[in-house]
Amino acid sequence: MTLELFDYSPITHRPPVSWPDGKKVAFYVGLNVEHFLVDRPSTSIWPLDLVPDALNHGWRDYGARVGVWRTIDILDRYGVRASTLLNAMVAEHNPQIVEAGVERDWAWLAHGSTNSVLHTAYEPDEERDILTGITDTIEKATGKRPRGWMGPALTETWHTPKLLAELGYDYVLDWTNDDQPYALNVPGMLSVPYTVELNDLGLFLRGLTGPDFLQMVKDQYDVLRADSEHSGRVMALALHPFVIGQPFRAKYLDLALEYLAAQPDIWLTTSDEIADHYRTGVSHTVA
Template identity: 70%
Template sequence: MENALYTYDPIIDRKPIHWPGDARVAFYVGLNVEHFLFGRPSTSLNGATSALVPDPLNHGWRDYGTRVGFWRVMECLDRHGVRASVLLNSSVCDHYPQIIQAGTARDWAWVAHGRTNSVLPSGMSEDEERAELAAMVATIEKATGRRPQGWMGPALNETPRTPALLAELGLSYVLDWTCDDQPFRLNVPGMLSVPYTVEVNDLGLFTTYGMAGPDFLQLVKDQFDQLYADSATSGRVMALALHPFVIGQAFRAKYLDQALAYIAGHPGVWLTTSDDIAAHYANTMT
């Protein structure tokens, strides 16, 4: 009750959600496609070298994602008919245009994800944040031909003003608040929260918890099975958060392939995007 952004609303008290085609689970892949500044400490595999310039160990690990891992993950998504919801640093548009071309050809959803994951949007004034968000959205719209509808902050970072400023720009949902298995309305007119995950997320599972591929596969299956059971009376959302420099490593890729095959092989699963989840909820739930 202390959070002014949204109201406490336990899942047992809500109207049932009905997904298209009477699906039980709306499943999407949140594919983090990010740009990291050279010489700036960022997401690291080994903190011992993260402050060095250059830092070949960590920068090279991150760079593997855009050079190799992304393309391996893309082929896997294609095999199972999954359109990615790309959590896109706007700097990717300038540095890796081939990625934008590939995603546009596949009608992927583009979710604004800051300018770069080397900088968090904290410490700005309201006018500075408004201008920064507007520039990011404009860059993505120009590169993809589509204005982003959703937002996830770098490291899921927001200021107290961010949702309202995004609404001014015409965006309709955020992924930062990972507190639910269903979308819900924020106390900002026109803005939704759509479920994302920091738990079923390759970055934490493999680098923080040290999971192996078979463990990842079992965890994804367990998450899906429980949500599928929960959805008997009201639809649920399952997000799978991926980073090409993590899951795109050669020795992990087959476990993603098996996980997607398991989910896509079930009846009553809507393989979709975060954009389409938000739009369906907004149009059907009053």
């Protein structure tokens, strides 16, 4: 099967991308704010098949009860507005988190209903109904209609981008194959860079330490800054409050954002703003 959603485009063969005020690297935090079903298997620290699964569900639930609030304090310290990957069920089960994000003018992206159910194997009519319900729920809770999508575990069907476009979305994060936004072969839709590499869930569950994480954030920025001399780049940092919100890890998120916020060539922004500026400035030369 041929993938028709996007075309191959080497980064060295494109018009230069510019960011506001001559900045070189557009940086955003993808904050995963998720709801998990207690009777379904999901992201786990220990591979067990139990119902109820107190060990793994409690580990995940720490994020909503404690970890996200610690993470919010750190983001506030450095003036970083989250690009919030929101499970629609959070609006019902953890409305205080949504209220905190509304107060801070976070960007809101749809992230399915719950991370206990992947967004796969739907027929188009069923999927349209599901996406409409997710979108309406998030809009009602946040006061803003989401424009970006990332499926639970970055899942889509063959129809998802087209259906999202019908609902007013204009970008997805699921295809983590670039350091710049690019147009999809669905009218009006972009892919905006996300990351499964600089992602606390994958890093820390593989055994990396806080100092390892800090060094990786610094290295990621430094190389992207060097790459961006003639065309801007995007740096995403993917966070899960039940992982990065643990006290011994949060310390290193603080240090990482302190480093990034001090860089003169970084644009601290959101995925919504990256998509907007790319659309209007893709043909401009980096200052």
